[in-house]
Amino acid sequence: MKMEEEKILSGRNYSYYLEAALSRVDPDIERIIEFERSRQIRKIILIPSESICPKPVLEALATPLTSLYAEGYPSRRMSEESDEKVLLDFDYQLAHYRRYSDRRFYKGVEFADFVESLAQRRVARCFATDKISADKIFVNVQPLSGAAANNAVYAAFLNPGDTIMGMSLSCGGHLTHGSEFNRSGRYYRVISYEPDPVSGKLDYDAIKELALQHKPKIIIAGYSAYPWSVDWKKFREIADSVGALLFADIAHVAGMVVAGVYPTPVGFADVVTFTTHKTLFGPRGAVILTTDRKKAKLIDDAVFPGEQGGPHINKMAAIAVAFKIAQSKEFKKLQRKIVDNAKVLASSLTEKGLKLVYGGTDTHLMLIDLNAIETRTGFPLKGEIAARILDLCDLVVNKNTIPGDETAAEASGIRLGTPWVTQRGFEKEEMEKIAELIYQVIVNIRPFTYRGITGDLPRGKIELDIIEEVRQKVRGLIQGKEEEGRKKIFESVSSQTLPNSFKQSDNGDTGLLKITGERAKPFLQEVATANIANLKPGESVKSFLLDAEGKLIDSVSIL
Numbered sequence: 028m029k030m031e032e033e034k035i036l037s038g039r040n041y042s043y044y045l046e047a048a049l050s051r052v053d054p055d056i057e058r059i060i061e062f063e064r065s066r067q068i069r070k071i072i073l074i075p076s077e078s079i080c081p082k083p084v085l086e087a088l089a090t091p092l093t094s095l096y097a098e099g100y101p102s103r104r105m106s107e108e109s110d111e112k113v114l115l116d117f118d119y120q121l122a123h124y125r126r127y128s129d130r131r132f133y134k135g136v137e138f139a140d141f142v143e144s145l146a147q148r149r150v151a152r153c154f155a156t157d158k159i160s161a162d163k164i165f166v167n168v169q170p171l172s173g174a175a176a177n178n179a180v181y182a183a184f185l186n187p188g189d190t191i192m193g194m195s196l197s198c199g200g201h202l203t204h205g206s207e208f209n210r211s212g213r214y215y216r217v218i219s220y221e222p223d224p225v226s227g228k229l230d231y232d233a234i235k236e237l238a239l240q241h242k243p244k245i246i247i248a249g250y251s252a253y254p255w256s257v258d259w260k261k262f263r264e265i266a267d268s269v270g271a272l273l274f275a276d277i278a279h280v281a282g283m284v285v286a287g288v289y290p291t292p293v294g295f296a297d298v299v300t301f302t303t304h305k306t307l308f309g310p311r312g313a314v315i316l317t318t319d320r321k322k323a324k325l326i327d328d329a330v331f332p333g334e335q336g337g338p339h340i341n342k343m344a345a346i347a348v349a350f351k352i353a354q355s356k357e358f359k360k361l362q363r364k365i366v367d368n369a370k371v372l373a374s375s376l377t378e379k380g381l382k383l384v385y386g387g388t389d390t391h392l393m394l395i396d397l398n399a400i401e402t403r404t405g406f407p408l409k410g411e412i413a414a415r416i417l418d419l420c421d422l423v424v425n426k427n428t429i430p431g432d433e434t435a436a437e438a439s440g441i442r443l444g445t446p447w448v449t450q451r452g453f454e455k456e457e458m459e460k461i462a463e464l465i466y467q468v469i470v471n472i473r474p475f476t477y478r479g480i481t482g483d484l485p486r487g488k489i490e491l492d493i494i495e496e497v498r499q500k501v502r503g504l505i506q507g508k509e510e511e512g513r514k515k516i517f518e519s520v521s522s523q524t525l526p527n528s529f530k531q532s533d534n535g536d537t538g539l540l541k542i543t544g545e546r547a548k549p550f551l552q553e554v555a556t557a558n559i560a561n562l563k564p565g566e567s568v569k570s571f572l573l574d575a576e577g578k579l580i581d582s583v584s585i586l
């Protein structure tokens with residue numbers, strides 16, 4: 028502990044910590060949170076599974092609801108009460124609670140019951156359709172996140188060794204859809220399907236044939252890195268043809284389903300899971316839905332006590348808030364815009380000459396095929412390197428496997444999505460500019476390999492001027508939007524809230540450049556003309572700095 032903090036904290040009794048501000052107790056964590064806040068504001072984030080969590084949702088998370096245990100479930104009467112007014116009639120509900128209690132193992136949970144049932148009912152209302160009303164939808168809001176929800180579904184309906192069928196991981200299926208690295212791939216026999224290599228779309232006839240051949244007990248549809256929407260009716264027919272349960276994992280598109288801009292699996296799938304962050308903008312969590320009471324019971328038992336212990340009540344409160352927001356017109360408009368923006372980004376990237384895996388998108392995400400890029404050095408450009416350099420340029424994306432890739436580490440795609448930028452108010456014009464910037468970075472990377480301990484490692488170089496130019500343009504795009512909204516958030520998080528390596532100089536003249544790290548000396552030896560190998564602390568030497576072509580950049584003193 029640093030001396031200053033020690034002084035603040037010493038001699039306090041424990042009650043000090045119960046009320047003290049984070050900044051007093053742990054300025055390091057507070058600073059890291061500020062760095063992250065600042066990163067999120069200063070970068071253009073294009074990870075399709077990420078979005079901005081609204082303040083009211085964050086507020087619900089940071090509440091005393093985090094302090095209690097509530098293993099079990101609220102009374103069925105509350106969980107299935109479709110009239111929110113009756114559910115929130117506190118006197119009436121608390122009278123019932125005193126007399127009949129609930130399905131929990133601890134006391135002190137009377138308000139947790141309100142939170143959980145409100146979250147359940149709001150989710151049900153958001154997923155109700157013309158044919159299936161909210162009171163026919165059974166909801167479990169306890170899964171800690173998507174993987175836990177999916178594994179609970181398997182535990183509810185399968186025995187080890189049973190067959191499941193889902194999209195392969197390299198073609199956009201999720202880890203929990205049977206990857207060998209996940210429990211789903213180790214406990215069950217896995218049959219994987221893939222999109223058609225020519226059309227880039229699901230081939231329902233081929234999927235049916237595979238299902239008839241292998242008779243899976245569960246068929247999984249819904250993806251993490253496949254950009255086209257799903258025909259649920261066709262999947263229902265396939266599942267029926269082999270007596271399989273149809274499991275829809277709509278983690279990525281749930282917000283769009285609620286807004287009616289992506290087809291709903293409700294009414295087709297036996298079980299639906301989704302995470303509550305991503306396009307729903309809620310807290311980290313997940314939900315399992317079914318329209319069948321018997322299946323709902325199996326699911327509830329699989330989640331608790333099968334998979335999990337005490338549920339996170341603060342997270343359920345945040346889910347309730349997110350699903351209140353999801354009922355607004357503004358939410359629906361935003362979801363439509365997410366898809367429109369993705370289509371503009373996809374067509375702009377294609378017009379520039381980049382190749383999209385699967386040919387385009389009608390959702391929020393797309394993948395760039397880096398195999399199609401002819402590099403100046405002849406080495407292939409890998410997803411990791413493209414993503415790393417784009418990040419240096421303040422454009423955040425993730426590497427992703429695409430058909431033909433053998434390992435995730437050597438992925439040759441990058442995945443882009445539009446939820447976050449759409450929340451920030453970006454529209455067609457900004458999407459076109461982002462496509463230009465991505466293109467500018469990608470085609471200017473010079474890939475090479477580097478001999479590491481484990482063999483040849485893919486690496487890449489790019490001119491510093493390009494990084495600086497793109498970063499300035501990113502900054503312009505963000506500031507342009509914020510000035511329209513009269514918020515100027517970008518400027519409010521300038522230099523003092525950033526670690527040194529994030530700081531940008533406005534005029535390019537930094538005067539003094541500090542180079543640190545274990546490779547600082549070899550690096551300087553490489554770029555400087557003077558021999559600095561024997562330089563001692565306190566000594567200095569004059570040198571020239573040369574660029575990659577050997578042209579003079581500057582004359583400097585190295586100390």
Ligand code: DSN
Binds near residue numbers: 173
């Ligand atoms: N890792 C998430 C994604 O980015 O798609 C899925 O769990």
